[in-house]
Structures are given as structure tokens and as C-alpha cells.
Amino acid sequence: MSAERFQYAAPWWLPGGNAQTLWAALASRRHFGPAPRWTRSRWNTPDGDFIDVDQAQHAAPDGAPLLVLFHGLEGSSASQYAVAFADFAAVNGLAFAVPHFRGCSGELNHAPRAYHSGDFEEIDWVLRRFAREHPGRPLLAAGVSLGGNALMRWAAEMGESAGTVVRAVASVCSPLDLAAGGHAIGRGFNRLVYTRMFLRTMVPKALKKLEQHPGLFDRDALLAARNLFEFDNLFTAPLHGFRDTNDYWSRASAKPVLHRIRVPALALNARNDPFIPAVSLPTPQQVGTRVTLWQPLLGGHVGFPVSHGPLGVPGHVRAMPDAVGHWLLAQI
Structure with missing residues (x-):
């Protein structure tokens, strides 16, 4: 090392x-x-x-x-x-x-x-x-x-x-x-700039995924997501076998x-x-x-x-x- x-x-x-x-x-x-x-x-x-x-x-x-x-x-x-x-x-x-x-x-x-x-x-x-x-x-x-x-x-x-x-x-x-990074990007300037930048593309793609597979997640809840923690909780974690965001960030x-x-x-x-x-x-x-x-x-x-x-x-x-x-x- x-x-x-x-x-x-x-x-x-x-x-x-x-x-x-x-x-x-x-x-x-x-x-x-x-x-x-x-x-x-x-x-x-x-x-x-x-x-x-x-x-x-x-x-x-x-x-x-x-x-x-x-x-x-x-x-x-x-x-x-x-x-x-x-x-x-x-x-x-x-x-x-x-x-x-x-x-x-x-x-x-x-x-x-x-x-x-x-x-x-x-x-x-x-x-x-x-x-x-x-x-x-x-x-x-x-x-x-x-x-x-x-x-x-x-x-x-x-x-x-x-x-x-x-x-x-x-x-x-x-x-x-991932937990340290996920919380950091959800605060202050990071949330105003970087989180918005990522969600600008991630949310539309998730909605198209919902059109492919109706019922995959709660559309209204996803549209209300304002940070990556909330997005991962509704989309990334459950779609990939994790219980929730905390489980995802810990195990991944x-x-x-x-x-x-x-x-x-x-x-x-x-x-x-x-x-x-x-x-x-x-x-x-x-x-x-x-x-x-x-x-x-x-x-x-x-x-x-x-x-x-x-x-x-x-x-x-x-x-x-x-x-x-x-x-x-x-x-x-």
C-alpha cells in the first residue's frame, strides 16, 4: 500500500x-x-x-x-x-x-x-x-x-x-x-447546482422507464424528489434490490x-x-x-x-x- x-x-x-x-x-x-x-x-x-x-x-x-x-x-x-x-x-x-x-x-x-x-x-x-x-x-x-x-x-x-x-x-x-457523498451533494451550493443538474436528466429518464413498465414506482413522489437521497429511495434502491437509500448507500x-x-x-x-x-x-x-x-x-x-x-x-x-x-x- x-x-x-x-x-x-x-x-x-x-x-x-x-x-x-x-x-x-x-x-x-x-x-x-x-x-x-x-x-x-x-x-x-x-x-x-x-x-x-x-x-x-x-x-x-x-x-x-x-x-x-x-x-x-x-x-x-x-x-x-x-x-x-x-x-x-x-x-x-x-x-x-x-x-x-x-x-x-x-x-x-x-x-x-x-x-x-x-x-x-x-x-x-x-x-x-x-x-x-x-x-x-x-x-x-x-x-x-x-x-x-x-x-x-x-x-x-x-x-x-x-x-x-x-x-x-x-x-x-x-x-x-456513498452516504458521505450523497449527503454532501444534497446541501447548500451543491444542492442548488449539482443536484439540480443531475436530476434534470435522471427524472425524465425515470419517467420514461415508468412508461415502459407501468407501476414500477410512484410517479408523483418521484416528481417531488428534490435531492439524490429522495430519488434513490424511490427509484435507484428498489429497482436494484435494495431496501431503501440507506441500505443502498451502505451496501454499495x-x-x-x-x-x-x-x-x-x-x-x-x-x-x-x-x-x-x-x-x-x-x-x-x-x-x-x-x-x-x-x-x-x-x-x-x-x-x-x-x-x-x-x-x-x-x-x-x-x-x-x-x-x-x-x-x-x-x-x-
């Missing part, structure tokens, strides 16, 4: 976790060369549903690693961090893919379910299919926010057998303690099982992430010997914008994908 620090310095005029988060999401430069182009495949799931998988079209030599990125809540291959990781993969000659969680590719999935933070069974199925289809490529996996928590849960659940599928895993700005969190991980694993969390209280982050004493903790003071939530030019204007967000990507490559 290592507690080494990711050396990140924020642009001088972009102080605070919210500024670093919002700039990265809305105004950052995500790639140095051409924007990534994608080839989309539809994978039929074992339960009769489907997911859509985007694979970057750039060339990767035979035998080069395949990096699989699991996106965050309401994310996709168009998310700023996915584009930045695709750019890193192109520059370094890696194959790269973004599997979309159910309902996140632009088309609603069919089954009476969506996706959730502890969905390690879905992670397992996806990673094993990638391993079968690319037997000549070492497999690396990263997950951002929600996707990172689910990936770390998978690594912990699989134990020693995870090493037969992947060489290493990494989580980026993941709420490894990766933090309590990080000590069971037996493959090289990196957990990167900025200590000023507005979604994730620093006091909730795992300590070296709480993780296994294969887990590396990077907890820089700054960076925000999937932010890490870096400056360029004489004025130090915030520019690209490749600092984080570069650091995480090279850490993963070093584990092969």
Missing part, C-alpha cells in the same frame, strides 16, 4: 473545489489533437437488455493494452474526462473503450432497471467480455466517480480472481463512502471492502472535492496492501485543470488522465 501524493497545482486564479470542478466540465481543453472518434457496438446483456459500447477509432498496435473507462453519474463517452482519457490513449498507443451504463448512451434500455454505484456484477460481465474479445491485450480499467466506486467494489468482490481479468484498476474522484460503498482488493488499485480523490468530504476518504490503515491512495489538496470533482501561458490561464485537463494512465501502465 502506498500513500504517495499526486502532485497537482491548480491555476492561481481558479481557487476552490467548485471553480476547479465547473471549469473542467464547462470550459477546459480536453484533447491536444483531433477530437476522438468512436465506433459504437451494442452488447446484449445476459438478462435480455443491452448496453452501448464506444471504442475509440485511433490506431493501437497489436498487443498494446486496452484501457476501459467506466463513466460517472449521467456520464458518457462525451464527458470531458472520457474525451481526455481517449486523448491520452491515442497519444500513448492504447486501445480505448467506454462502455455506457444502462440508459446513458442516448437510448433508454429495455429492462426495469437502470444502473447504480455498486453494480459490480455489470462491471464483471463487461470486463470479462472485453478480456475474451481482446485476448492479446493487457486489460486496464479506470472508473470516474460512480463508475470508480463500482469498479473498486468489483475488484474487492473478485479478490484474487480479478487478476485473471485485469492488470490494474483505478478510481477517480469516486464517492467510496467500496470503502468498507477496499482491504479485500488483490490487484494493483489506485484511488485518486482531491481533498477539496465538493461532492466528497475529505474526512470520509479512506486512510492507509483502511485499505489493502495493493491499494495506492492519491489525495491531493486541490482538484475538485474530476477537475484538475492546469494552466498555460504567461498569465496562467486554465487550459486542459490532461494532467489527471496522464497521471492515472501512466500509473496504470506501470503496473503491467
Whole structure:
């Protein structure tokens, strides 16, 4: 286990976790060369549903690693961090893919379910299919926010057998303690900005799911939900086998099982992430010997914008994908 620090310095005029988060999401430069182009495949799931998988079209030599990125809540291959990781993969000659969680590719999935933070069974199925289809490529996996928590849960659940599928895993700005993160995003500025942003897409998708499967949940109660706790209580938890939000957040969190991980694993969390209280982050004493903790003071939530030019204007967000990507490559 290592507690080494990711050396990140924020642009001088972009102080605070919210500024670093919002700039990265809305105004950052995500790639140095051409924007990534994608080839989309539809994978039929074992339960009769489907997911859509985007694979970057750039060339990767035979035998080069395949990096699989699991996106965050309401994310996709168009998310700023996915584009930045695709750019890193192109520059370094890696194959790269973004599997979309159910309902996140632009088309609603069919089954009476969506996706959730502890969905390690879905992670397992996806990673094993990638391993079968690319037997000549070492497999690396990263997950951002929600996707990172689910990936770390998978690594912990699989134990020693995870090493037969992947060489290493990494989580980026993941709420490894879901209760701490869930309550934090439901308060103050977070509730006014981030909660509204997420619910703006999550509620309409849930209502479309209700049209597919009448009686699945209480429509009026869902429309009255004003935070993720209430949304998860009505939709996410019951649809995925949890008793309620508290049960979901408790059982799906990766933090309590990080000590069971037996493959090289990196957990990167900025200590000023507005979604994730620093006091909730795992300590070296709480993780296994294969887990590396990077907890820089700054960076925000999937932010890490870096400056360029004489004025130090915030520019690209490749600092984080570069650091995480090279850490993963070093584990092969």
C-alpha cells in the first residue's frame, strides 16, 4: 500500500473545489489533437437488455493494452474526462473503450432497471467480455466517480480472481463512502447546482422507464424528489434490490471492502472535492496492501485543470488522465 501524493497545482486564479470542478466540465481543453472518434457496438446483456459500447477509432498496435473507462453519474463517452482519457490513449498507443451504463448512451434500455454505484456484477460481465474479445491485450480499467466506486467494489468482490481479468484498476474522484457523498451533494451550493443538474436528466429518464413498465414506482413522489437521497429511495434502491437509500448507500460503498482488493488499485480523490468530504476518504490503515491512495489538496470533482501561458490561464485537463494512465501502465 502506498500513500504517495499526486502532485497537482491548480491555476492561481481558479481557487476552490467548485471553480476547479465547473471549469473542467464547462470550459477546459480536453484533447491536444483531433477530437476522438468512436465506433459504437451494442452488447446484449445476459438478462435480455443491452448496453452501448464506444471504442475509440485511433490506431493501437497489436498487443498494446486496452484501457476501459467506466463513466460517472449521467456520464458518457462525451464527458470531458472520457474525451481526455481517449486523448491520452491515442497519444500513448492504447486501445480505448467506454462502455455506457444502462440508459446513458442516448437510448433508454429495455429492462426495469437502470444502473447504480455498486453494480459490480455489470462491471464483471463487461470486463470479462472485453478480456475474451481482446485476448492479446493487457486489460486496464479506470472508473470516474460512480463508475470508480463500482469498479473498486468489483475488484474487492473478485479478490484474487480479478487478476485473471485485469492488470490494474483505478478510481477517480469516486464517492467510496456513498452516504458521505450523497449527503454532501444534497446541501447548500451543491444542492442548488449539482443536484439540480443531475436530476434534470435522471427524472425524465425515470419517467420514461415508468412508461415502459407501468407501476414500477410512484410517479408523483418521484416528481417531488428534490435531492439524490429522495430519488434513490424511490427509484435507484428498489429497482436494484435494495431496501431503501440507506441500505443502498451502505451496501454499495467500496470503502468498507477496499482491504479485500488483490490487484494493483489506485484511488485518486482531491481533498477539496465538493461532492466528497475529505474526512470520509479512506486512510492507509483502511485499505489493502495493493491499494495506492492519491489525495491531493486541490482538484475538485474530476477537475484538475492546469494552466498555460504567461498569465496562467486554465487550459486542459490532461494532467489527471496522464497521471492515472501512466500509473496504470506501470503496473503491467
